[in-house]
Amino acid sequence: MDTIEDIAIIGAGGVAGLTVLRELALIDECGRTYVDCENACPDTRRFNIIGFEQKHELGGTWFTDDYQLDPPMPSQHVLNTEQYDSVKVIRGEHTYAPSDEQLENTSINNQISTKTDPSYCNWSRCAIWPGLYTNVPEIYMRHSTSERSDEPLNGLGPFLTHEQVRQRLLEFARTEHLDEHIRFNTEVYNVKKAGSKWTLTLRVSNPHNDGGDLWYQQCFDAVILAQGSYSIPFIPHYPGLSEYVSKFPGSVLHSKSYRDPLSFKDKRVLIVGGNISAIDIGQYLDQVAKEVLISRNLSHELYLSTHMTRCTNSFKNIQSISRFIPQTKQIELTDGTILEDIDAVIFATGYHIELPFLEEGILEYSTPARCRFPSSNSRVKGLYQHVFNIEDPTIAMVGKVVAPPLFRTLESQAAAIAGVWTGQRKLPLKQEQYAWERRRLETVRESMFHKYGVLNLKEDYFNPMRKLHIPARSDPLKDGILQSTEEYDVALDEFERLFFEFKSGKRQYNYDFNAGSNNL
Known part of the structure; x- marks a missing residue:
């Protein structure tokens, strides 16, 4: 070189x-x-x-x-x-x-x-x-x-x-x-x-x-x-999606453009993908939406901790999407189920x-x-x-x-x-x-x-x-953060606790982090 x-x-x-x-x-x-x-x-x-x-x-x-x-x-x-x-x-x-x-x-x-x-x-x-x-x-x-x-x-x-x-x-x-x-x-x-x-x-x-x-x-x-x-944003390809978006503008978005749960008040929301973005968004939506569904491949194990998997599974999980049916505003799943009356679709499908x-x-x-x-x-x-x-x-x-x-x-x-x-x-x-x-x-x-x-x-x-680090450079782990998983385990417990407090409404969606209290 x-x-x-x-x-x-x-x-x-x-x-x-x-x-x-x-x-x-x-x-x-x-x-x-x-x-x-x-x-x-x-x-x-x-x-x-x-x-x-x-x-x-x-x-x-x-x-x-x-x-x-x-x-x-x-x-x-x-x-x-x-x-x-x-x-x-x-x-x-x-x-x-x-x-x-x-x-x-x-x-x-x-x-x-x-x-x-x-x-x-x-x-x-x-x-x-x-x-x-x-x-x-x-x-x-x-x-x-x-x-x-x-x-x-x-x-x-x-x-x-x-x-x-x-x-x-x-x-x-x-x-x-x-x-x-x-x-x-x-x-x-x-x-x-x-x-x-x-x-x-x-x-x-x-x-x-x-x-x-x-x-x-x-x-x-x-x-x-x-x-x-x-x-x-990565948008998976589905038959009918292009026409569906054209016919029902504003009803489909990628999670990157999510900002306010009130935009989904009283709506039936389908989140596509079951990983961390679905959890982060879903905990706020569940307070205001009529229903929150998560569509994912149910045969695949989630790359999540047990705690976060419980968060995902607290929503109704349904199979992956097979196609969009724009003529009737329906969505067909891979198991043949036909979804009706879906007001909003959020693609929590990650990024390229x-x-x-x-x-x-x-x-x-x-x-x-x-x-x-x-x-x-x-x-x-x-x-x-x-x-x-x-x-x-x-x-x-x-x-x-x-x-x-x-x-x-x-x-x-x-x-x-x-x-x-x-x-x-x-x-x-x-x-x-x-x-x-x-x-x-x-x-x-x-x-x-x-x-x-x-x-x-x-x-x-x-x-x-x-072995590749520049000589005399200190160890990035010098403070021992990986000597024990205790802090990480505690954090997982806390993450799950916070999730269910938001999801249940115990903490409001407009919780003021600076004040440490609800804005009601």
Whole structure:
């Protein structure tokens, strides 16, 4: 691998991006890390790092921007293609995107301007609603280098509100002035490899340019994908859905656009999908809706704890959808049942993991059974330890692992990138990396490839990753958060308690987290 100097971080404003940005920014020209040096930073840095963030402020997923909405569903034009389950179709192309020839010799100081394409949707709004709170204990939502900056609010047990999480990220970024490395309002429209360099095509939203867009290209030695997995909604394909949405506008939405339970007052609501989003939304809807149903594949075991499974099963669970019948406003299930009088359908079906801005062949994805394209249950193929592209380790991913102590897994991944890209740690031979991938697939099914439980997380993930960490870097688990599962077990009990208090109406849907009481 060639020497790496110039690094691009895509999605730099979120928790994954900020974590890896800090890790790399605190390495001096000799490869020494300053991560554990309080109030100290290197005089000269090993890397030139530029982060790109399409939002205008820090926070990533946790930045609400006054809860502004993406469209509730893809446009009718996209739905009519009957390929709305493809990430490239649902994201589409910018009509006025300049060609590579037009972008030649452009730079941050020499951009070209185009019209804004009102039909282009990059799905950049947040997926957060006012009542959302975390589902893991607060210690899992903290970096190992951060002190306990605030206590959970009254009545929320060990959990944090979404605003508390964002405040933690702001403080984390402020300490090291990380925002100085980030270009905001900038979408990475395309990434390609030419020779030894990565070329990024960048679109800058410019409200001062009469609503137009600005474009330029920039080259890097390496790229980090830290954009997260809560951007482009995954809508499964169903016969009749396109016409159903057209005939009954406003009756179908993805959970990303859910905001207020009162929008569903006295309605019969069908939630498609039985995982955490269904639980989070359902606990509020049950207070005001006429009925809440959950449609899922009843033959598949839920990837949830026993506590959360009880939450899902507290609703009426029915089989998966077979088709929509727009002529009669009915929905047929795979067992032949016909649903009538459904007022609203909410797709809690997750998000695309496929990245539409990457040129073909850079990453490959699995396609689940009965799916035509990669889906929210796909895995990224050829990704060693869920981080390094085996065929080209100058492109890496941070945040692909799904595990309760999110911040600590991100730290470990960032420390491994620092170790490998400074040349102080070596990746195993390619065949050994592929052997790791095969062993992982022998122990878990493909849809669970990137997911880890808390019980064996240290042994299965953190210990192997430490071999790649930059030398002299402290252990992300140094405070012993995985020595016992007690805090996590208590959190599961509390999560279930809160769920049933909201669902039963003991806590009102408009519970004031700041006051720790109901607003009646």
